[in-house]
Amino acid sequence: MTNKKTGALNRLALLGVVVAVAGTAVAVWGQSRDQSRSRAGEWPTYAADLAGTRYRPLDQINASNFNQLEVAWRFKTDSLGNRPEYKLEGTPLMVNGVLYATAGTRRAVIALDPASGELLWVHAEREGARGAAAPRQFSGRGLAYWTDGKQERILYVTPGYRLIALDAKTGVRIPSFGKNGEVDLKLDIDQTILPDITTGEIGLQSAPVVTKNTIIIGAAFREGFTPKSMRNNKGYVRGFDVRTGKRLWTFHTIPKKGEFGHDTWLNGSEEFTGNTGVWTQVTVDEELGLVYLPVETPTNDYYGGHRPGANLFAESLVCVDLNTGQRKWHFQFVHHPLWDMDLSSAPILADIKVGGRAIQAVALPSKQGFLYVLDRVTGKPVWPIEERLVEKGEVPGEWYSPTQPIPTKPPAYSRNGVLVEDLVDFTPAIREQALKIISRYKIGPVFTPPVVSKAGGPLATLTLGTAAGGTNWPGGSYDPETHIVYVFACNACLSPVGLVPPPKELSDMNYVLGTAGQEVRMRTGPGENAGADAARSPATRARPGAAGAAGGAAAGGGGGGGFTLGVQGLPLIKPPYGTITAIHLDTGEIAWQVPHGETPDLVRNHPALKGLKIPRTGQSGYNIGTLVTKSLVIAGEGQVTTTPDRPRGAMLRAYHKATGKEAGAVYLPAQQSGSPMTYMLNGKQYIVVAVSGGAYSGEYIAFTLPAPEETGGR
Amino acid sequence: MKPRTAALAMLAAMGVSLFPSQEAQQERSVWDGVYTEDQAERGQPLYRKECGVCHGDLLTGGEMAPPLAGGDFLANWNGLTVGDLVERIRKTMPPNKPGKLSRTAHADITAFLLKANEFPAGETELSGRTELLQMIRIGMTKPDRNK
Numbered sequence: 001m002t003n004k005k006t007g008a009l010n011r012l013a014l015l016g017v018v019v020a021v022a023g024t025a026v027a028v029w030g031q032s033r034d035q036s037r038s039r040a041g042e043w044p045t046y047a048a049d050l051a052g053t054r055y056r057p058l059d060q061i062n063a064s065n066f067n068q069l070e071v072a073w074r075f076k077t078d079s080l081g082n083r084p085e086y087k088l089e090g091t092p093l094m095v096n097g098v099l100y101a102t103a104g105t106r107r108a109v110i111a112l113d114p115a116s117g118e119l120l121w122v123h124a125e126r127e128g129a130r131g132a133a134a135p136r137q138f139s140g141r142g143l144a145y146w147t148d149g150k151q152e153r154i155l156y157v158t159p160g161y162r163l164i165a166l167d168a169k170t171g172v173r174i175p176s177f178g179k180n181g182e183v184d185l186k187l188d189i190d191q192t193i194l195p196d197i198t199t200g201e202i203g204l205q206s207a208p209v210v211t212k213n214t215i216i217i218g219a220a221f222r223e224g225f226t227p228k229s230m231r232n233n234k235g236y237v238r239g240f241d242v243r244t245g246k247r248l249w250t251f252h253t254i255p256k257k258g259e260f261g262h263d264t265w266l267n268g269s270e271e272f273t274g275n276t277g278v279w280t281q282v283t284v285d286e287e288l289g290l291v292y293l294p295v296e297t298p299t300n301d302y303y304g305g306h307r308p309g310a311n312l313f314a315e316s317l318v319c320v321d322l323n324t325g326q327r328k329w330h331f332q333f334v335h336h337p338l339w340d341m342d343l344s345s346a347p348i349l350a351d352i353k354v355g356g357r358a359i360q361a362v363a364l365p366s367k368q369g370f371l372y373v374l375d376r377v378t379g380k381p382v383w384p385i386e387e388r389l390v391e392k393g394e395v396p397g398e399w400y401s402p403t404q405p406i407p408t409k410p411p412a413y414s415r416n417g418v419l420v421e422d423l424v425d426f427t428p429a430i431r432e433q434a435l436k437i438i439s440r441y442k443i444g445p446v447f448t449p450p451v452v453s454k455a456g457g458p459l460a461t462l463t464l465g466t467a468a469g470g471t472n473w474p475g476g477s478y479d480p481e482t483h484i485v486y487v488f489a490c491n492a493c494l495s496p497v498g499l500v501p502p503p504k505e506l507s508d509m510n511y512v513l514g515t516a517g518q519e520v521r522m523r524t525g526p527g528e529n530a531g532a533d534a535a536r537s538p539a540t541r542a543r544p545g546a547a548g549a550a551g552g553a554a555a556g557g558g559g560g561g562g563f564t565l566g567v568q569g570l571p572l573i574k575p576p577y578g579t580i581t582a583i584h585l586d587t588g589e590i591a592w593q594v595p596h597g598e599t600p601d602l603v604r605n606h607p608a609l610k611g612l613k614i615p616r617t618g619q620s621g622y623n624i625g626t627l628v629t630k631s632l633v634i635a636g637e638g639q640v641t642t643t644p645d646r647p648r649g650a651m652l653r654a655y656h657k658a659t660g661k662e663a664g665a666v667y668l669p670a671q672q673s674g675s676p677m678t679y680m681l682n683g684k685q686y687i688v689v690a691v692s693g694g695a696y697s698g699e700y701i702a703f704t705l706p707a708p709e710e711t712g713g714r
Numbered sequence: 715m716k717p718r719t720a721a722l723a724m725l726a727a728m729g730v731s732l733f734p735s736q737e738a739q740q741e742r743s744v745w746d747g748v749y750t751e752d753q754a755e756r757g758q759p760l761y762r763k764e765c766g767v768c769h770g771d772l773l774t775g776g777e778m779a780p781p782l783a784g785g786d787f788l789a790n791w792n793g794l795t796v797g798d799l800v801e802r803i804r805k806t807m808p809p810n811k812p813g814k815l816s817r818t819a820h821a822d823i824t825a826f827l828l829k830a831n832e833f834p835a836g837e838t839e840l841s842g843r844t845e846l847l848q849m850i851r852i853g854m855t856k857p858d859r860n861k
Contacts, residue, residue, distance in 0.1 A: 083805060083806060083812065084805065084806070086802070086806060132810075223776065223778065225776070467776070468775075494774060495774075496772065496774070515771055515772075518762070518771055519762065521762075521763070521766065521767050522767060565772050565774050565784075566783065566784040566785075568832070569783070569784050569785060569788070569831065569832060569854075570784070570785065571784065571785060571786075600785040600786070600788075600789050601785070601788065601789060601792050601854050602784070602785035602788050602789070602792075602854045603785060605854055605855040606855075607855065607856070619786075619789075620786060621786070639786065639789040639790070640789050640790055640792070641789060641792075642792060642793050648792065648793040648794075693780070693790060694789075694790030694791060694794075694802070695790070695791070695794055695798045695799070695801075695802055
């Protein structure tokens with residue numbers, strides 16, 4: 001064994017060179033593995049199963065021993081790209097005795113020994129200018145596994161939007177799939193990707209879904225705050241044959257002429273409007289043969305004047321046939337989207353019992369804090385979702401939907417508007433300052449429309465439950481035994497939404513996101529033009545000159561330095577800043593809700609709050625995913641804190657899933673940045689979580705219990 | 715400037731000598747007036763041009779970029795040093811071309827971030843040298859130096 005391992009290490013050293021030169025992978029580990037398969041102990045797809053539950057009924061790690069968890073192994077991802085990554089969002093898979101994940105700024109695929117973290121193989125693709133121009137770079141959220149009982153394949157999408165099939169045993173491309181193991185996703189897409197294949201904007205950071213013999217692939221784009229144009233590529237969804245890579249079907253998220261929903265785009269706007277992709281996880285009911293597609297916002301998150309109409313299937317849940325991609329039903333949650341309320345979560349399939357009636361349901365957490373619950377066969381709401389009148393805005397040229405759908409049940413589980421009673425009120429003085437700050441903004445409940453930014457006010461509509469959410473890409477989790485959804489939500493992730501006319505050389509849109517009196521610039525995000533290929537190219541984005549008056553302190557004020565939206569550094573919104581909520585799907589009621597996360601250092605140590613007793617506030621953030629096991633709900637914290645009883649770091653927390661009471665917590669060196677997963681291997685349960693952020697670069701950390709004799713025989 | 719900040723800045727100015735005097739070898743904190751108003755003013759337009767596109771003009775962060783002011787930001791850096799922060803910026807920012815900015819520009823932008831986070835200005839500019847910045851501790855709360 002020892003010799004064999006040494007050999008593997010030597011070959012690993014060589015591997016680095018091979019990968020760098022050829023961009024292909026080499027097998028380094030051929031040990032026979034335990035072939036006995038226990039699906040219950042595996043984590044074979046991104047969300048544990050195709051129903052999007054993030055649930056495994058494992059119970060070796062439980063409330064009695066969670067605090068004793070120890071680090072089993074760590075895997076640092078720094079070298080999988082030309083610089084470290086600080087935004088590791090992946091959830092690994094564990095199938096057939098191997099752990100697979102994406103990692104690093106080059107989005108490499110790694111295979112690890114799930115017991116030790118030892119690297120078995122690595123695969124990376126050098127994409128050059130195409131990778132550099134990709135809208136969604138970095139390591140992505142994960143990959144997919146497929147087997148027919150003999151062959152095993154790993155499938156993933158590169159930053160440059162190519163679907164790659166690898167031999168799961170070796171990491172080498174499958175030559176018979178597509179063209180030598182790859183399918184160019186910018187081709188065969190029922191549209192011409194503009195301006196060209198290399199730089200044409202379209203990509204994907206989520207994990208592909210494989211069901212039976214079909215791979216389902218969505219699409220993502222750059223941030224939609226400040227598009228260069230009202231015209232963009234469209235985010236169609238496609239099914240591919242897992243053996244050959246052949247395209248099987250395409251669903252047009254923006255209907256073409258003659259297709260259902262085409263008439264919801266007035267003035268021919270469906271022709272040029274783009275985006276409207278499915279960038280989060282797709283869910284599948286294999287028995288029903290149905291696929292659930294959560295669709296995002298159309299071009300320009302906050303201004304829809306160029307796309308009058310309800311804009312189907314933007315911000316809709318669409319159910320399509322697995323074999324044909326034909327629409328079965330859809331439900332649009334936001335008509336004529338203006339708030340960046342992308343459907344951000346994987347739909348959760350839940351077989352529930354409401355009023356004695358069994359319902360095959362689909363539940364969708366959202367940025368806006370509503371859990372939408374529909375019959376997944378018919379698309380009909382389980383509890384009424386009412387069309388209610390909403391405020392009409394005054395942005396010139398905008399088209400407004402007079403009503404929006406509001407669920408009557410379950411109640412909103414996070415704040416989705418900004419009201420005076422939501423403002424920070426630790427002390428009267430702090431509240432005064434908060435009131436002063438918001439006097440320059442428009443505020444209101446969910447669906448309060450954006451405003452044109454004016455220097456004299458309002459500078460913007462202050463929103464919660466929009467861009468960040470609420471619940472963003474990690475989505476929720478679900479316990480099929482108790483019929484309870486568990487979901488994290490940010491309760492204080494403020495987004496000011498003000499619109500300004502951009503200079504013509506920047507964008508042809510009438511309005512983009514901006515602040516009056518400030519230069520309009522194209523907003524981007526990390527993950528855009530930021531991966532390992534990016535730095536190899538010259539700066540690709542021209543930033544033409546200023547429009548309007550430059551500089552000048554923005555809003556904020558109060559006791560602040562005049563730059564920020566806080567009060568003496570404290571959040572403008574009062575706690576809880578982030579919560580985990582348990583929602584019972586048989587009743588539509590919230591079973592419990594707890595603040596998730598230690599009170600931030602600034603609040604705990606703030607001089608203005610001395611002597612005040614402030615209960616745990618939870619933490620804001622939008623990237624917390626939960627894991628459900630037989631008895632626990634598990635999630636790491638999204639922020640780093642320093643407390644009297646431990647060094648700076650974050651905690652991986654476990655809650656009793658029946659009550660929400662904390663069952664234990666273990667130390668993480670940095671915040672959770674990818675959702676946790678769990679598996680059993682050789683009689684031991686492991687929990688793996690991705691951490692990164694701030695000064696801490698990406699790392700997968702595996703926890704397990706100490707050897708039995710050290711746990712006192714329990 | 716608030717009286718408290720002004721007083722702190724004055725104290726800082728008196729208490730902290732210019733590099734390379736011996737006192738500078740002692741660890742300082744961001745409460746000691748480690749940048750100047752002029753420097754933060756130079757950093758502001760740089761921030762808006764190079765950082766604000768993702769992190770927001772109000773430093774509130776974007777859909778995919780973390781806030782650079784307030785508790786969320788300080789949580790990431792509390793207990794670390796200004797050097798750690800600047801190294802992170804130098805190695806990875808701006809994301810499409812890390813290292814494109816000079817060390818002086820990094821220092822100026824960092825000065826602006828310190829100001830936006832309400833740490834007091836002083837008489838000495840923030841250096842562009844990582845090893846010196848590593849001697850400046852980021853602390854959310856003012857160290858008790860009531861002497």
